[in-house]
Amino acid sequence: MSLLNVNNLQVHFPIRGGFFRRVVDQVRAVDGVSFELEPGETYGLVGESGCGKTTTGRAIIGLNKATGGEVLFNGDNLATMNGHDRRKHIRDIQMIFQDPYSSLNGRKNVLNIIAEPLRNFERLSPKEELTRVQNMIERVGLSPESIYKYPHQFSGGQRQRIGIARALMLNPKLIIADEPVSALDVSVQAQVLNFMQEIQKDFGLTYLFISHDLGVIKHICDRIGIMYKGRFVEEGTAEDVYNNPQHLYTKRLIAAIPEMDPAKRFEKMELRQEINTAYRTEYDSYFDKDGRMFDLKPLTPTHSVAIQQGGM
Amino acid sequence: MAETVLEIENLRTSFNIKGNYYAAVDGVSLTVHKNEVVAIVGESGCGKSALALSIIGLHNTKTTKLEGQVNLKGQNLLNLPVEKLNKIRGKDLGMIFQDPMTALNPLATIGRQIAEPMDYHMKLSSAAKKKRVLELLGQVGIKDANRIYKQYPHELSGGMRQRVVIAIALACNPVMLIADEPTTALDVTIQAQIMDLMKELQRITDSGIILITHDLGVVAEMANRVAVMYAGEFVEIADVNTLFSNPLHPYTRSLLSSIPSNMTDKEELHVIEGIVPSIQKLDREGCRFAPRIPWISEDAHEDKPTLHEVEPGHFVRCTCYKKFHFPEERVEDENYVTT
Numbered sequence: 001m002s003l004l005n006v007n008n009l010q011v012h013f014p015i016r017g018g019f020f021r022r023v024v025d026q027v028r029a030v031d032g033v034s035f036e037l038e039p040g041e042t043y044g045l046v047g048e049s050g051c052g053k054t055t056t057g058r059a060i061i062g063l064n065k066a067t068g069g070e071v072l073f074n075g076d077n078l079a080t081m082n083g084h085d086r087r088k089h090i091r092d093i094q095m096i097f098q099d100p101y102s103s104l105n106g107r108k109n110v111l112n113i114i115a116e117p118l119r120n121f122e123r124l125s126p127k128e129e130l131t132r133v134q135n136m137i138e139r140v141g142l143s144p145e146s147i148y149k150y151p152h153q154f155s156g157g158q159r160q161r162i163g164i165a166r167a168l169m170l171n172p173k174l175i176i177a178d179e180p181v182s183a184l185d186v187s188v189q190a191q192v193l194n195f196m197q198e199i200q201k202d203f204g205l206t207y208l209f210i211s212h213d214l215g216v217i218k219h220i221c222d223r224i225g226i227m228y229k230g231r232f233v234e235e236g237t238a239e240d241v242y243n244n245p246q247h248l249y250t251k252r253l254i255a256a257i258p259e260m261d262p263a264k265r266f267e268k269m270e271l272r273q274e275i276n277t278a279y280r281t282e283y284d285s286y287f288d289k290d291g292r293m294f295d296l297k298p299l300t301p302t303h304s305v306a307i308q309q310g311g312m
Numbered sequence: 313m314a315e316t317v318l319e320i321e322n323l324r325t326s327f328n329i330k331g332n333y334y335a336a337v338d339g340v341s342l343t344v345h346k347n348e349v350v351a352i353v354g355e356s357g358c359g360k361s362a363l364a365l366s367i368i369g370l371h372n373t374k375t376t377k378l379e380g381q382v383n384l385k386g387q388n389l390l391n392l393p394v395e396k397l398n399k400i401r402g403k404d405l406g407m408i409f410q411d412p413m414t415a416l417n418p419l420a421t422i423g424r425q426i427a428e429p430m431d432y433h434m435k436l437s438s439a440a441k442k443k444r445v446l447e448l449l450g451q452v453g454i455k456d457a458n459r460i461y462k463q464y465p466h467e468l469s470g471g472m473r474q475r476v477v478i479a480i481a482l483a484c485n486p487v488m489l490i491a492d493e494p495t496t497a498l499d500v501t502i503q504a505q506i507m508d509l510m511k512e513l514q515r516i517t518d519s520g521i522i523l524i525t526h527d528l529g530v531v532a533e534m535a536n537r538v539a540v541m542y543a544g545e546f547v548e549i550a551d552v553n554t555l556f557s558n559p560l561h562p563y564t565r566s567l568l569s570s571i572p573s574n575m576t577d578k579e580e581l582h583v584i585e586g587i588v589p590s591i592q593k594l595d596r597e598g599c600r601f602a603p604r605i606p607w608i609s610e611d612a613h614e615d616k617p618t619l620h621e622v623e624p625g626h627f628v629r630c631t632c633y634k635k636f637h638f639p640e641e642r643v644e645d646e647n648y649v650t651t
Contacts, residue, residue: 048499155587185355185526190570190581197580212500215529219572219581256504258529260571262552265533269508276505 002036003074003206004060004174009033010068011052011059029055031230031292032069037174042200042207044221044238046214046253052230053210057176060208061093062086073174091121094167098179100159104151110137110162111147117169132169140165141195157188161195168203176208181216193220214257218242223302226250231293236303246305248282251275314345317520318367318488323380325359325366327591333377334591336362338544340380344488344520351523351535351552353567357588359544360524364492366390367522368407369397384488403433406481406519410493412473416465422449422476423461429483448479451516453509471502475509482517489521495530507533528571532556537625540564543589543600546619549627560628562608562636563601569638582638599630607639608632 011030014023030052037043045053058064059079060071066079073089081089094117097103104113114133118124124132134144140161151159160180167175180196181189197220200207211217217224218238225235226249234241234250245251252275259268286307288294296304320342326333336359344350352360365371367382369389382389384404389397401407409415417425426445430436436444442461449457452475465473474494481489494510495503511534514521523534531538531552538555540548540563548561559565569582586604594600599613617630 048501157587186528186567187355187570187584190572191583193572194580194583214500215572252501256500258504258507258527258533260529260532260556262532262535262556265511268533269511272504272508 001075003039004037004208005072006036006056006060006069007034007072008069009056009059009066009071009079011055011064012067028230030059032295033225033227033230033232034069034296035225035232035235037206037208039173039206040200040204041222042209042220044217044224045208045210045227046212046217046224047227048212048253051227053212053227054178056227057095057178057208057210061095061176062090063095091117091170092173094170094172094175096160096163096167096175096177096180099183100156100163101151101183103163104159106151109148109150110142113151113162114147114166114169117166121170136165136169139199140168155188156184157191160184160188160192164192164196164199168199171203172205174206174208176210178210179212180209182211182213189216196220214253226253229293232296232306233293234303234305235296236300236305240300240303244303246299246303247307248275248279248286250305252279314347316343317346317384318342318344318522319381319383320367321381321383323363323366323378323382325362325371326377326379327362328375328377329592334594335596336544336591337366338596340541340544340546342539342546342549344522346487346520347514347518348537349514349521349523349535351525351531351538352541353525353528353531353538354541355526355567355588357590358541360526360541361492363541364407364490364522364524368401368405368490399433402429402486403484404487406484406486406489408474408478408481408489408491408494411497412470412477413465413497415477416473418465420464421461422463422465422468425465426476426479426483429480433484444483445479448482449476451482451513452476452479453505453512454479469502470498471505474498474502474506478506478509478513482513485517486519489519490524491521492524493526494523496525496527503530510534528568540567543594544591545600545629546627547601547629549619549625551625554623554626558626560622560626560633561601561630562605562633565636565638566604599632601630602632605632605636608635608637612636 009030010032012026012028015025015027017024033056045056047053055064059066069079071078076089078086078089111133114136115129118129118132133147137147138144142158142161181192184192199205209221221238223237224241226233228249234247241250242254245254255272255275259265294306294308296306298304320340323337323340324335325337326335340363354360366378378390423445426448427441430441430444445461446457449460454460454475495506498506507530525531535552537551539546540561542563548564559568566582566584570584572581584604598615599617602613612632612635614631619627619629621627
């Protein structure tokens with residue numbers, strides 16, 4: 001059975017206006033997204049800013065309320081559960097945030113930051129708590145005495161490790177990583193990505209990896225979902241999506257990855273211009289009469305794409 | 313060789329921290345030719361933005377000390393009084409900033425903002441000025457120039473705003489453009505568009521461009537020559553093809569192998585040990601990259617590392633590149649294994 005099953009998830013935000021600030025319209029941030037995560041895999045959600053990828057992640061963990069659809073975690077629907085029932089399940093899902101500078105409380109030392117999930121869910125004596133925190137801090141490669149330091153005393157990469165340590169404290173099954181390396185320099189980014197892969201093996205973690213960086217996604221993910229305007233455009237294994245993109249939007253995203261071979265730069269530029277022209281002329285044929293993206297249609301068992309029934 | 317536009321000689325930018333001056337840019341020399349894009353790459357804290365700000369004179373004059381020379385059109389910009397510098401900035405020397413959200417004035421229309429440098433540097437009738445603005449908007453790929461002319465920055469998307477910032481920089485036909493992370497704040501597809509636009513512009517204008525970035529992908533797409541910066545110094549200068557096909561300095565090689573590129577498969581990425589030293593703690597004697605490659609023996613480094621020209625136009629600092637290997641690589645000579 002899959003670990004997480006997201007079915008037709010919708011997150012709509014009301015737009016209020018007019019008389020008595022009634023709801024006049026909805027922003028459909030996430031508009032019918034479905035995917036599933038097998039235990040131990042890394043699933044990548046990619047898209048440009050504003051496509052709804054972060055909102056999807058936040059709706060799964062409960063930071064935004066889902067307005068429709070279901071989020072089945074181990075078979076239980078988290079989307080309709082009340083807070084009390086949710087609490088039993090929620091400790092198995094943790095989140096790593098984008099910006100290691102603002103996601104750690106600057107007034108707390110590392111011990112208090114990392115022990116917070118423990119204090120929420122387990123009753124431990126201060127001594128037990130200290131040993132658990134010390135073990136974890138060593139596991140993420142920080143020195144034991146650093147638990148009495150404050151976030152500002154660490155570098156960006158080290159802070160992201162503290163964020164990861166906090167997420168790992170309750171031995172979660174699923175980690176939602178929202179742009180975990182976007183704020184970091186390349187060399188630090190490499191460090192954090194390697195580390196995330198290492199702990200994935202050791203702790204048997206499943207990742208939902210949200211990012212706009214297609215290079216990073218390709219490096220770390222097994223399967224990828226491409227999002228645009230709150231809907232899925234294409235879904236498949238990393239190979240399907242990068243080597244055989246079907247939807248024009250996916251092609252456009254992949255052509256936008258900077259070419260690492262200086263000799264091919266003008267080739268790449270022409271390819272992009274071709275795709276952009278096609279994108280302008282064929283844009284309408286990728287959307288139905290209400291301006292919504294089509295539903296995903298399977299091409300192969302692993303690869304599906306949002307095009308009209310019966311092909312283009 | 314094309315005409316030299318900008319010549320930086322032994323530039324040293326020092327910041328005053330608690331009474332002492334520490335150099336963030338430490339003896340940098342570089343020439344930029346006509347119609348050439350020179351990229352300056354490095355991690356945050358290596359001094360690349362400090363270098364850009366010193367060239368254009370936007371540093372805080374109270375806490376910053378500049379030494380050396382920045383020659384543009386036979387004048388040393390560092391010695392000029394502000395009034396004279398203002399005659400050059402925005403005219404001969406244009407700047408493209410990182411974040412188009414903050415670089416534009418929210419209270420002025422796009423048309424007025426592009427015309428502003430022309431008011432200051434050129435005497436044009438208002439009709440000629442408007443014509444020029446519309447022409448510039450067309451050059452930077454904005455189709456509906458007449459409508460955009462009257463709009464305000466908040467009405468435009470990030471990519472459009474960056475195009476406007478580029479149009480402002482180009483307004484007075486600068487001979488030299490400084491682009492400080494021009495695509496960093498943008499989405500991938502927009503980034504690709506802006507990169508392509510800048511390549512187009514380079515074909516039609518003659519200006520030299522200094523492109524400051526941390527993204528080696530952007531460098532590979534846009535630069536003619538590349539200077540890799542580490543701890544305030546250039547550690548490698550080469551033309552772009554050489555740099556990507558035959559990188560020599562350990563820092564360049566480490567940077568290149570730490571990118572999750574779209575070509576390699578799921579191997580482990582290379583991690584550079586340690587962190588970029590802060591300018592106060594930096595050991596200025598010896599090879600500055602040595603602490604981050606501790607497995608290379610000390611005698612591989614020079615005592616006072618200088619730039620060596622290994623091939624015509626390819627410069628590498630220090631001698632440690634000859635003995636450098638990644639820790640996981642097998643080494644033939646056992647004398648060079650220290651760990």
